[in-house]
Amino acid sequence: MTKPSRRSGRRPPGVLEQEILDCLTEAGRPLTPGEVQTRLGGELAYTTVMTTLARLHKRGLAEREPAGRAYAYRVASDAEAAQSIAVATQMSRLLGKGGDRAGVLAHFVADLDPEDERLLTELLRGLEDGRQGRGSTRRTTGE
Amino acid sequence: MAWLVWSPLVANLVLGLLGPWITRTLPPGLAVRLVPITMVVVAMGTGTVLTTLGFLSFAQVPEVARLGSWSASRLGAEQPWPVTAEAMAGTCAALLLAAGFHTMARVVRELVRVAGTARRLVPGPDGVVILPGAVPDAYTLPALPGTPARVVVTTAMLSALDGEESRVLFAHEAAHVSGRHHLYVQVARLASATNPLLRPTARAVRFAVERAADEAAARRLGNRRLVARALARAALAKAAALRADVLGQGSTGTASVSLSATGGQVAQRAAALLAPAPRPRRAIAVGLLALTTITLLGSSVAVDQLDDRLDQAELPAPVLPSSPYGSPHTIASVLSGG
Numbered sequence: 001m002t003k004p005s006r007r008s009g010r011r012p013p014g015v016l017e018q019e020i021l022d023c024l025t026e027a028g029r030p031l032t033p034g035e036v037q038t039r040l041g042g043e044l045a046y047t048t049v050m051t052t053l054a055r056l057h058k059r060g061l062a063e064r065e066p067a068g069r070a071y072a073y074r075v076a077s078d079a080e081a082a083q084s085i086a087v088a089t090q091m092s093r094l095l096g097k098g099g100d101r102a103g104v105l106a107h108f109v110a111d112l113d114p115e116d117e118r119l120l121t122e123l124l125r126g127l128e129d130g131r132q133g134r135g136s137t138r139r140t141t142g143e
Numbered sequence: 144m145a146w147l148v149w150s151p152l153v154a155n156l157v158l159g160l161l162g163p164w165i166t167r168t169l170p171p172g173l174a175v176r177l178v179p180i181t182m183v184v185v186a187m188g189t190g191t192v193l194t195t196l197g198f199l200s201f202a203q204v205p206e207v208a209r210l211g212s213w214s215a216s217r218l219g220a221e222q223p224w225p226v227t228a229e230a231m232a233g234t235c236a237a238l239l240l241a242a243g244f245h246t247m248a249r250v251v252r253e254l255v256r257v258a259g260t261a262r263r264l265v266p267g268p269d270g271v272v273i274l275p276g277a278v279p280d281a282y283t284l285p286a287l288p289g290t291p292a293r294v295v296v297t298t299a300m301l302s303a304l305d306g307e308e309s310r311v312l313f314a315h316e317a318a319h320v321s322g323r324h325h326l327y328v329q330v331a332r333l334a335s336a337t338n339p340l341l342r343p344t345a346r347a348v349r350f351a352v353e354r355a356a357d358e359a360a361a362r363r364l365g366n367r368r369l370v371a372r373a374l375a376r377a378a379l380a381k382a383a384a385l386r387a388d389v390l391g392q393g394s395t396g397t398a399s400v401s402l403s404a405t406g407g408q409v410a411q412r413a414a415a416l417l418a419p420a421p422r423p424r425r426a427i428a429v430g431l432l433a434l435t436t437i438t439l440l441g442s443s444v445a446v447d448q449l450d451d452r453l454d455q456a457e458l459p460a461p462v463l464p465s466s467p468y469g470s471p472h473t474i475a476s477v478l479s480g481g
Contacts, residue, residue, distance in 0.1 A: 087260060087274065091260055106282060106316075108377055109381055115410075116410040119410040120409065123410070124376060127371060
């Protein structure tokens with residue numbers, strides 16, 4: 001697990017959150033911010049770790065329980081779902097930013113204009129009728 | 144054979160005019176592989192011819208001629224066209240090349256961003272990523288160093304399609320992966336970046352990629368009408384969900400609502416599936432190969448001719464005393480400005 005970003009002290013926020021979540025998962029038991037800090041190599045400020053853990057908790061990705069004067073954190077039981085929602089959000093933001101225009105992502109179906117929508121509705125109705133034995137769509141869409 | 148020099152430029156015009164028609168008419172699976180390669184060869188051929196012309200004008204700059212030890216005036220006298228035309232050709236070549244690099248940098252940036260997100264996707268046992276989402280959507284992420292290709296489907300898409308229809312969806316996306324469609328799309332895009340005449344053809348390639356995946360799915364499931372049905376169903380469900388999203392009823396708040404440049408294509412794809420399967424069209428394929436061959440020949444002739452011209456204009460070896468490392472006098476005179 002050597003991520004390229006671990007080389008520099010400063011990471012994009014998403015990466016740090018992911019690393020801390022990974023760390024909590026690997027531990028398999030609740031960890032205090034201090035323990036997380038140690039496990040991540042001790043190069044991060046304690047407050048950074050604490051703030052990130054609190055943020056993860058707020059977003060429903062981590063659960064916490066009192067442990068002495070601090071809280072101990074573990075990955076929330078439904079963190080996987082919460083995380084995939086986060087990825088989905090990020091993905092659709094990428095789609096909106098023109099990654100799609102570039103053809104990096106090939107969509108099954110593109111967005112429709114109103115004329116297309118009308119055509120496809122008709123076509124679908126024809127196909128469904130065709131399944132019941134009428135089958136007259138071939139003529140209308142031949143060319 | 145001197146006329147061959149112009150063949151890349153002619154090929155460029157031909158492909159610029161007929162490229163979209165050729166791409167639409169060839170069977171899509173063949174078009175996806177053949178057209179982008181032709182585009183690259185033609186774009187590079189045009190670039191080569193423009194560069195050699197540009198170099199001829201550059202070589203007539205007195206300082207450059209002195210460095211290369213050829214006669215600027217003799218070089219200029221041999222040209223049937225004015226030096227300004229050559230200079231313009233050279234400028235064109237430089238601008239097109241710069242545009243190509245610019246696009247390449249953008250492609251790489253986009254791919255890196257996508258790969259970063261793709262790495263966080265957790266695939267199911269069959270390698271498909273199912274994301275929660277109110278908008279029906281499905282797409283394929285290209286294979287990149289460190290991440291295999293991923294098919295991503297939202298839960299809304301799966302519930303919009305029946306069992307047969309979702310098999311169409313997966314067959315379609317699998318065809319993108321196994322056919323390396325992303326690669327061909329990017330190749331066409333790069334070629335069109337260095338050559339604006341090829342832009343409509345690059346768009347046609349994007350469409351051909353979807354058509355190829357549709358046809359592959361139809362072959363695998365043995366039912367063209369089923370594929371058309373799945374397309375129509377998915378597109379209509381997506382449109383309906385996006386509309387709901389805009390009206391604020393389904394509050395995902397993240398869906399892209401912009402009409403993409405590929406709008407208007409789903410209906411065409413469905414119609415093509417209801418028409419008879421595409422014919423082989425060997426004559427067109429052979430024509431494209433001929434275009435590629437003649438462009439390659441023309442490019443090599445252009446380079447040869449440049450070489451010949453420079454040879455013919457070469458000055459006799461300087462009689463000045465010279466070191467084994469070349470002629471310091473020549474270089475010194477250039478440095479001192481004459």
